[in-house]
Amino acid sequence: MTNIVVVGLGEMGASLAKILTAQSDNYVVGVDMSEQSLRYALENHLVSATNSRLRDVASQADVIILATPVTSIEKSMQQLATMSLKKSVIITDTGSTKRDIMAVAEQVLTPMNMKFIGGHAMAGTHQSGVTFANENLYRHMTYFLVPSSISESSQLQTVLQPLAAKFMTIDVARHDALMATISDVPHIVAFSLMNAATTQLGPSTMFGQYVAGGFKDTTRIAASEPKLWADVLLSNKEAVLASQTQLRKQLDLFAQAIENNDDDALIALISSARESRENL
Numbered sequence: 240m241t242n243i244v245v246v247g248l249g250e251m252g253a254s255l256a257k258i259l260t261a262q263s264d265n266y267v268v269g270v271d272m273s274e275q276s277l278r279y280a281l282e283n284h285l286v287s288a289t290n291s292r293l294r295d296v297a298s299q300a301d302v303i304i305l306a307t308p309v310t311s312i313e314k315s316m317q318q319l320a321t322m323s324l325k326k327s328v329i330i331t332d333t334g335s336t337k338r339d340i341m342a343v344a345e346q347v348l349t350p351m352n353m354k355f356i357g358g359h360a361m362a363g364t365h366q367s368g369v370t371f372a373n374e375n376l377y378r379h380m381t382y383f384l385v386p387s388s389i390s391e392s393s394q395l396q397t398v399l400q401p402l403a404a405k406f407m408t409i410d411v412a413r414h415d416a417l418m419a420t421i422s423d424v425p426h427i428v429a430f431s432l433m434n435a436a437t438t439q440l441g442p443s444t445m446f447g448q449y450v451a452g453g454f455k456d457t458t459r460i461a462a463s464e465p466k467l468w469a470d471v472l473l474s475n476k477e478a479v480l481a482s483q484t485q486l487r488k489q490l491d492l493f494a495q496a497i498e499n500n501d502d503d504a505l506i507a508l509i510s511s512a513r514e515s516r517e518n519l
């Protein structure tokens with residue numbers, strides 16, 4: 240029997256818990272600060288048992304999965320470093336950025352000989368909370384793994400095999416630079432588009448009836464959880480700011496071309512984007 244503790248029963252954690260609980264050789268304990276989420280998880284068989292305190296269940300765990308916002312993941316890692324855990328325990332997380340989390344791992348877990356493997360699935364949606372548990376969330380999706388200096392990922396991959404994800408080992412710097420461009424700045428763009436629209440048009444209830452696919456597609460992720468995204472953006476500060484500079488340059492190129500009535504420049508900019516999007 241593999242004892243798995245999942246901390247944070249939101250979309251990512253509850254989906255993991257649901258898939259792992261369905262395996263008869265797993266015993267999955269869900270931990271969350273929301274009593275309501277714990278009750279929902281138990282009633283809907285997403286977990287085998289629940290507890291509101293990591294401290295009460297960590298010592299029995301073979302695998303601990305931290306699936307809360309990034310700053311809470313770091314706090315849990317610091318708490319785990321002070322606890323008496325199984326020697327063989329594997330600790331992992333689901334955080335969207337890896338630099339700060341891996342730094343905490345090396346700072347507090349490695350000295351205690353606790354193995355940590357950073358995890359991040361390129362899955363999920365703008366929705367949050369336990370009711371969005373989805374057993375197909377990870378299927379065929381890229382799942383990045385970042386082992387610490389004393390760990391390797393094969394054992395964790397075996398435990399997570401039921402997710403049917405595509406596991407890929409990656410180094411921290413490459414991961415976070417990639418995320419800045421393909422996930423973090425796109426969220427900033429969606430938040431900014433939404434705020435720019437309401438600044439110009441008033442509350443979205445005033446213009447919602449007129450929007451079609453263009454606005455809906457480009458702003459879906461503006462409905463994401465604020466604390467989660469504040470944590471992501473601040474934990475990938477340098478890469479996000481660098482990527483945002485590139486975006487600003489692109490916006491300036493469009494502004495210039497429009498200002499100059501430069502049809503050729505606009506067509507070149509749009510054609511280049513169109514070709515890249517078609518080849519995505």
Ligand SMILES: NC(=O)c1ccc[n+]([C@@H]2O[C@H](COP(=O)([O-])OP(=O)(O)OC[C@H]3O[C@@H](n4cnc5c(N)ncnc54)[C@H](O)[C@@H]3O)[C@@H](O)[C@H]2O)c1
Nearest residue numbers: 247248249250251271272307308309334335363364367368
């Ligand atoms: N949503 C996505 O698209 C996505 C994708 C990949 C990775 N992630 C990462 O996975 C993590 C979880 O994201 P999510 O979308 O599942 O979030 P979520 O908002 O759906 O769920 C977070 C859960 O953590 C609980 N929680 C928060 N702080 C806690 C604490 N200190 N102790 C116990 N429980 C706590 C909340 O009650 C909630 O149930 C984040 O680090 C996020 O960056 C999210």
Ligand SMILES: O=C(O)C(=O)C[C@]1(C(=O)O)C=C[C@H](O)C=C1
Nearest residue numbers: 335360361362363364365422460
């Ligand atoms: O599809 C969405 O709603 C997402 O935001 C998923 C998404 C992304 O593509 O940026 C969000 C955060 C990541 O950590 C991984 C995936």
